[in-house]
Amino acid sequence: MTRAPASFVPPVAIDPDGGVPIYRQLSDWFRRAILDGHLRPGQRVPSTRSLAGELGISRISVLSAYDQLLAEGYLESFAGSGTRVAQAIPSDAWAVPGGGRRSAPPDRGVPRRIAGRAAGLHGPEQTWLDSQGAFRVGLPALDRFPTGRWARLLSRHARQLAVATMAYGDPAGHEPLREAIATYLGAARAVRCDARQVLITTGSQQALQICAHVLLDAGERAWMEDPGYPGAHQAFRTAGVRMVPVPVDGEGIDVGEGVRRARDARVAYISPSHQFPLGTTMSAARRMQLLAWAAREGAWIVEDDYDSEYRFGGRPVASLQGLDAGARVIYLGTFSKVMYPALRLGYMVVPRDLVPAFRAGRDAIDTFSASLPQLAMADFIREGHFARHIRAMRVLYRERRAALLDAIGRQLDGRFEVVGADAGMQLVGLLPPGVDDVAVSRKAARRGVSARPLSQCYLEPPSRGGLILGYGGATPRQIEEGVRRLARCF
Amino acid sequence: MTRAPASFVPPVAIDPDGGVPIYRQLSDWFRRAILDGHLRPGQRVPSTRSLAGELGISRISVLSAYDQLLAEGYLESFAGSGTRVAQAIPSDAWAVPGGGRRSAPPDRGVPRRIAGRAAGLHGPEQTWLDSQGAFRVGLPALDRFPTGRWARLLSRHARQLAVATMAYGDPAGHEPLREAIATYLGAARAVRCDARQVLITTGSQQALQICAHVLLDAGERAWMEDPGYPGAHQAFRTAGVRMVPVPVDGEGIDVGEGVRRARDARVAYISPSHQFPLGTTMSAARRMQLLAWAAREGAWIVEDDYDSEYRFGGRPVASLQGLDAGARVIYLGTFSKVMYPALRLGYMVVPRDLVPAFRAGRDAIDTFSASLPQLAMADFIREGHFARHIRAMRVLYRERRAALLDAIGRQLDGRFEVVGADAGMQLVGLLPPGVDDVAVSRKAARRGVSARPLSQCYLEPPSRGGLILGYGGATPRQIEEGVRRLARCF
Numbered sequence: 009m010t011r012a013p014a015s016f017v018p019p020v021a022i023d024p025d026g027g028v029p030i031y032r033q034l035s036d037w038f039r040r041a042i043l044d045g046h047l048r049p050g051q052r053v054p055s056t057r058s059l060a061g062e063l064g065i066s067r068i069s070v071l072s073a074y075d076q077l078l079a080e081g082y083l084e085s086f087a088g089s090g091t092r093v094a095q096a097i098p099s100d101a102w103a104v105p106g107g108g109r110r111s112a113p114p115d116r117g118v119p120r121r122i123a124g125r126a127a128g129l130h131g132p133e134q135t136w137l138d139s140q141g142a143f144r145v146g147l148p149a150l151d152r153f154p155t156g157r158w159a160r161l162l163s164r165h166a167r168q169l170a171v172a173t174m175a176y177g178d179p180a181g182h183e184p185l186r187e188a189i190a191t192y193l194g195a196a197r198a199v200r201c202d203a204r205q206v207l208i209t210t211g212s213q214q215a216l217q218i219c220a221h222v223l224l225d226a227g228e229r230a231w232m233e234d235p236g237y238p239g240a241h242q243a244f245r246t247a248g249v250r251m252v253p254v255p256v257d258g259e260g261i262d263v264g265e266g267v268r269r270a271r272d273a274r275v276a277y278i279s280p281s282h283q284f285p286l287g288t289t290m291s292a293a294r295r296m297q298l299l300a301w302a303a304r305e306g307a308w309i310v311e312d313d314y315d316s317e318y319r320f321g322g323r324p325v326a327s328l329q330g331l332d333a334g335a336r337v338i339y340l341g342t343f344s345k346v347m348y349p350a351l352r353l354g355y356m357v358v359p360r361d362l363v364p365a366f367r368a369g370r371d372a373i374d375t376f377s378a379s380l381p382q383l384a385m386a387d388f389i390r391e392g393h394f395a396r397h398i399r400a401m402r403v404l405y406r407e408r409r410a411a412l413l414d415a416i417g418r419q420l421d422g423r424f425e426v427v428g429a430d431a432g433m434q435l436v437g438l439l440p441p442g443v444d445d446v447a448v449s450r451k452a453a454r455r456g457v458s459a460r461p462l463s464q465c466y467l468e469p470p471s472r473g474g475l476i477l478g479y480g481g482a483t484p485r486q487i488e489e490g491v492r493r494l495a496r497c498f
Numbered sequence: 499m500t501r502a503p504a505s506f507v508p509p510v511a512i513d514p515d516g517g518v519p520i521y522r523q524l525s526d527w528f529r530r531a532i533l534d535g536h537l538r539p540g541q542r543v544p545s546t547r548s549l550a551g552e553l554g555i556s557r558i559s560v561l562s563a564y565d566q567l568l569a570e571g572y573l574e575s576f577a578g579s580g581t582r583v584a585q586a587i588p589s590d591a592w593a594v595p596g597g598g599r600r601s602a603p604p605d606r607g608v609p610r611r612i613a614g615r616a617a618g619l620h621g622p623e624q625t626w627l628d629s630q631g632a633f634r635v636g637l638p639a640l641d642r643f644p645t646g647r648w649a650r651l652l653s654r655h656a657r658q659l660a661v662a663t664m665a666y667g668d669p670a671g672h673e674p675l676r677e678a679i680a681t682y683l684g685a686a687r688a689v690r691c692d693a694r695q696v697l698i699t700t701g702s703q704q705a706l707q708i709c710a711h712v713l714l715d716a717g718e719r720a721w722m723e724d725p726g727y728p729g730a731h732q733a734f735r736t737a738g739v740r741m742v743p744v745p746v747d748g749e750g751i752d753v754g755e756g757v758r759r760a761r762d763a764r765v766a767y768i769s770p771s772h773q774f775p776l777g778t779t780m781s782a783a784r785r786m787q788l789l790a791w792a793a794r795e796g797a798w799i800v801e802d803d804y805d806s807e808y809r810f811g812g813r814p815v816a817s818l819q820g821l822d823a824g825a826r827v828i829y830l831g832t833f834s835k836v837m838y839p840a841l842r843l844g845y846m847v848v849p850r851d852l853v854p855a856f857r858a859g860r861d862a863i864d865t866f867s868a869s870l871p872q873l874a875m876a877d878f879i880r881e882g883h884f885a886r887h888i889r890a891m892r893v894l895y896r897e898r899r900a901a902l903l904d905a906i907g908r909q910l911d912g913r914f915e916v917v918g919a920d921a922g923m924q925l926v927g928l929l930p931p932g933v934d935d936v937a938v939s940r941k942a943a944r945r946g947v948s949a950r951p952l953s954q955c956y957l958e959p960p961s962r963g964g965l966i967l968g969y970g971g972a973t974p975r976q977i978e979e980g981v982r983r984l985a986r987c988f
Contacts, residue, residue, distance in 0.1 A: 016686035016885050019816040046684045046820070058889070118796040118824075121764075122855050126712040129858040140665050150661040159656035162870070166649035166656075171640040174838035175630050175971075194536045196506035210700060214864040222616040226716035226738045242862035248716045248738060274611075306608040326509040330536070334608075348664035350869035365612050368619040372732035374704040378868065379840035380652070395506050399548070481665075 017054055017062045018047070030065050031072035038073065042082050042093055051093045053083065128245050131238070132446070135453035136460040140481070142490030143412075144458040145434050147481030148345055149404055157393055161384040173379040179371040180363075181208025181355075182382035188389040189341075189355050197313065198326035199339055201357045207370055208377045211354040212314055212342040213239050216277075218356070219310050219338055220247035222369040224274050231266045231276040235465035237284040237312065240277050249275075253467035256283055260290030263297040275308045276301075280328045281316035285436055285465050285476045287428015289325050296331075303334040310338050315345045315432035317398050318405050325431075335359035343385065345433065345480070346398055353381055401480075405433055411484040412477065415491035423498065424475075433480030436462060438472055443498055445473030451497040457490050459497075507544055507552045508537070520555055521562035528563065532572050532583055541583045543573065618735050621728070622936070625943035626950040630971070632980030633902075634948040635924050637971030638835055639894055647883055651874040663869040669861040670853075671698025671845075672872035678879040679831075679845050687803065688816035689829055691847045697860055698867045701844040702804055702832040703729050706767075708846070709800050709828055710737035712859040713765050721756045721766040725955035727774040727802065730767050739765075743957035746773055750780030753787040765798045766791075770818045771806035775926055775955050775966045777918015779815055789818070792826040799827045805835045805922035807888050808895050815921075825849035833875065835923065835970070836888055843871055891970075895923055901974040902967065905981035913988065914965075923970030926952060928962055933988055935963030941987040947980050949987075 020037045022030055041047045053059075056074060060067040074091060077083040084094045140147065165173075180186065186206040193199035193206075209215045216239060224230060226248030232240065234253035244251050252273055254266040261278050276298060280290035290298075302309050311328045319325065329339040342354035358366045370376070388394050409429060416424055416437065429435035439445055445461035452459040452475075462474035475494075479487060510527045512520055531537045543549075546564060550557040564581060567573040574584045630637065655663075670676065676696040683689035683696075699705045706729060714720060716738030722730065724743035734741050742763055744756040751768050766788060770780035780788075792799050801818045809815065819829040832844035848856045860866070878884050899919060906914055906927065919925035929935055935951035942949040942965075952964035965984075969977060 016682060016888070018685055019688050021816075041688070045690065046688050048681060048684065051681065051685060062892075118793060120849075120851060121796060122712055122852065123715045123718075125715055126855050126859055129862050130854065131858070140661070144665075147665055150664045153659075153664065155657075155659045159653065159659065162656040163649065163653035166652040167645075169643075169645045169649065169838075171630070174640045174643065174840050175634075175637055176839045191538060191541065192506060194538065195508055195541065198509050198531070198536050200535065210864045210868075213862075217863060221736050222612055225613045225615055228613075239865075246711050246859070246862045303608060306611060326511075348659075349666045350664050350866075352864070352866075352868040359610075361610060362612065364620065365616050368621070369616055369736070372619050372703075372736050373707060374700045374842070374864070375729075376840075376842075378700075378842040378871065380871075381868065398506070 017059065020063060022063055022065060024065075030069040031076070034065075034069060034073035035076045038077055039082055047093045049093050049095045052089070053091050053093065055090060125245055125248055129242055131242075132464060133450075134464075135450045136458045138453045139456055139458040142457060142482035142486045143434075143475075143477035143479060144481055145460045145476050145478040146345065146349070147478055148348065148433065149401060149408075149480055150348055152401065152404060153348055154393065154397060158384070158388065161387050162380065165380055165383040165387075169380070173383065177376045177379055179207075179367050179376045180204075181206070181377055182379065182386060184390075185382045185386040186355075188386050190357075192389060192394070193327075193339075193341070193357065197316065197341075198330035199357055200330050201339075205357050205360055205363060207356050207358065207366055208382060209354045209356060209370070210352040210374070210377055211344055211349075212312060212340050213243065214373060215340045215342075215354055215356040216240050216243035216310070216312075217246060218366060218369045218373055219275070219277075219308075219340075220244045220249055221373070222362075222365050223308050223310075223338075224249045229270050229273040231261070231270065231273050231278075232467060233261050233278055233283060234467050235285055235462060235470065236277070236467070237279065237314075238465055240312070241467065244277070251467060256286055256288060258288060259294045260288050261294065261298070263294055263301060267301060272305060273307060275310060277310045277312065278328075279312045279314065281313050281325045282319075282431040283428070284312070284314065285428070285434070285460075285462060287430060287432070287434075287436060289430065290328070295328055299328070299332055299334065299336065302336040307336070308338060309336055310340065312340045314340070314342055315434075317346050318402050318433060319431040320406050320409060320429070329357065335361070338362075346394070346401070347385070347388075351381055351385075353377070353385055405480055408479045408482065408484065408487060409435070411487045412479045412491070415488050419491050419495045434476055434478040436474050436476050438462075438474040439498070441472055443473055445475055448473075448498045449475065452494055455493040455497065457493050457497075459494060507549065510553060512553055512555060514555075520559040521566070524555075524559060524563035525566045528567055529572055537583045539583050539585045542579070543581050543583065545580060615735055615738055619732055621732075622954055623940075624954075625940050626948045628943045629946055629948040632947060632972035632976045633924075633965075633967035633969060634971055635950045635966050635968040636835065636839070637968055638838060638923065639891060639898075639970055640838055642891065642894060643838055644883065644887060648874070648878065651877050652870065655870055655873040655877075659870070663873065667866045667869055669697075669857050669866045670694075671696070671867055672869065672876060674880075675872045675876040676845075678876050680847075682879060682884070683817075683829075683831070683847065687806065687831075688820035689847055690820050691829075695847050695850055695853060697846050697848065697856055698872060699844045699846060699860070700842045700864070700867055701834055701839075702802060702830050703733065703844075704863060705830045705832075705844055705846040706730050706733035706800070706802075707736060708856060708859045708863055709765070709798075709830075710734045710739055711863070712852075712855055713798050713800075713828075714739045719760050719763040721751070721760065721763050721768075722957060723751050723768055723773060724957050725775055725952060725960065726767070726957070727769065727804075728955055730802070731957065734767070741957060746776055746778060748778060749784045750778050751784065751788070753784055753791060757791060762795060763797060765800060767800045767802065768818075769802045769804065771803050771815050772809075772921040773918070774802070774804065775918070775924070775950075775952060777920060777922070777924075777926060779920065780818070785818055785821060789822055789824065789826065792822075793824040797826070800830065801827050802830045804830070804832055805924075807836050808892050808923060809921040810896050810899060810919070819847065825851070828852075836884070836891070837875075837878075841871055841875075843867070843875055895970055898969040898972065898974060898977060899925070901977045902969045902981070905978050909981050909985045913985075924966055924968040926964050926966050928952075928964040929988070931962055933963055935965060938963075938988045939965065942984055945983040945987065947983050947987075949984060 186203040339357040424437035460476040676693040829847040914927035950966040
């Protein structure tokens, strides 16, 4: 039973001309509401004064009704806490097994059909989501986040909430934050843009939805890296888009194969800096091939740059967007990995001539983003905390990555072929041919270890299973222990 | 020029075996980055120490490169503030007219085609959005919001941000908030549900998107009240749904006409408590007719209960959801009107057997809602502030409504037929036949008055124009002045 909240005025319909005394109409209503479970045991009811005022009836009527209900045991009154629905009304008078309220069961004779596209969103069982520790994919080192400084920025803006920042805001986002992001992306990712091309989203998932709906009509085709990011599959599925799997090799997406399978696709979705999940960096030759295809066919490229802030091996990699002379790239980024996931802030950079369409799409999807996190985030970047935090995390993740590679080398030697460890906060371990990665992942979940199965990232049947291991959110000690437990799973 | 942020490590690609000295590769890279606009005048560059460390090169190389760039005037160094891109690089070396950076123009020979559904999202010119004062529709009395108390709740939770509330959360939302909403809806709106049926959204717009995508495939048909809520039109359009306009009369949506136009529609979208925009309350007979149709045909009803917390004339009205024995209703509510719009919190209540599909849809749309506002909102309800705030606003809006009706009566007598003023925070004034409401609205915007044209809420050609006037966010003085200005517009 939750704590009873302060009383709300119930929707009692009083008919002054109905021939039934008002006190009786009122007591009948309360009796029914209690038995139907609209009012719960222990819940406070309005004071006689306020109820009389709200309903425009005499207080005497309310007093009489409450007296009646108290006498019948439906209500109880306590000194200092007003009148409440009696605790003694047995819970099972209103609850049914399974926790629901009493209500007629839905008519099973009539089909309860939902959309075909929604039926496809369920996906397979995901036991790797059970643990938030080692090796949960996408989780940063939340224990190292500067919460004190962040809380001060949030509190400062919360105290200063003004009419302008509480009302409906710009669908594209808070102007100073868009400025700060444009400057950051120019400096750190060689993205060419100005603030007007930046749109704030609730994260990359929403950005993917906007891309899918603004760029493609239902039934049109999009190239998807295979294996690829399951969140992108969900977004394109929601939009009714036909996904064309295009294999990924050591240079990134196989553009030639894409052309063979669907030359006239409207969109290519890629993660060129650090391919999800395989970790490949797209080669310069492939980048040029892809841009040339897009320019020739009038297609769009959605570049998901979800975690390229962190890079350990090899050379820094600039964005594909910055190379694109044809303004064919929509660039997506997120603060989920460099700040924290439950902040729900991300951004997209769109070609200048597409800004009006994307603004309208952003507006249609959920109007605009909450103001407070945007205000605080703009300050966090402008005051330099963001750059400092990224720098500190780069050092930390380098250590955690080394710890994971070391533990794998010692404990999983020969059973685990590591790929894609050059950047980001995760790597992939390919399993020996024939080993079922979903089964291994399920066993790992039972031992409290999160290991995302690689096979669930494929649209076509995978040639070899593997596990995606995130090391951002795990300490070296947790990593060591996690690998030990993992070793027992296969 | 925005203030320069702290430096980010740029994506410089150094080739140690390329035959070109490293200092020269570095100075070439910076020169190009400055000229291409990736680095902006006044922007700080990394310290020699940190850049050398990040790139894994000797500090001497970085010093040499910076010396060269300082000598050439690309960089400037200032005591105490490190080295920056020179302010003297003329802005127009990197900016082009229209504010963009220098980049090749998109190839105009190749079509730049977006989705047909996105082209439909633009909608007509909306000059009524120019003003946030009288009579902006949907805007509550933000100046009366208890910001101090709310800021304290937010700050409390911000300071206590823990790993569990920073990581990925439940797509359905924060459990205690869902409990609090279920209790509130049972008491105040006679909604039958338990917390497991409640899903937290970023607002009713997102809830509409989820409904459209989960309940309907592209090309399927939905009844839409006509006139109706333009946000719902946008959501159903995004999903590729075919909208069937169904007229609204004094009893609400004309169910018989709906059956004649599309008996086998999959969904009916309605706002029965306070129809948007006409303000009609749906009659009991129509409610029964609609529920019977849905049960018979296996259709779903989306009930948008966007502002029924405030009711002034007539009797309280309970939700349609609470009457529905067939579990055919999806109930939508929002905190935008009772809290503030930029909070971005809303909720939906779905039939028990549809919970898995809606959870998957919520997850696909944007994963989950930000944690901090959910934590604070749960406390705000449980500690009774929510019920108190609603009660105070009900009194306030009653006064503002009276002030508006009075001013209309005195200043617009005979030119403005008021309808739908029984509930919520807005009313409609029908204009004399033949008067163009968009033209009046545009004139009003020029005088600083927001007056949303009724005709833009129609899917079919409207029979008569009108203005939708919100009074929640305007003081009696602003209302008086607003009506005075409005009177001069026609």
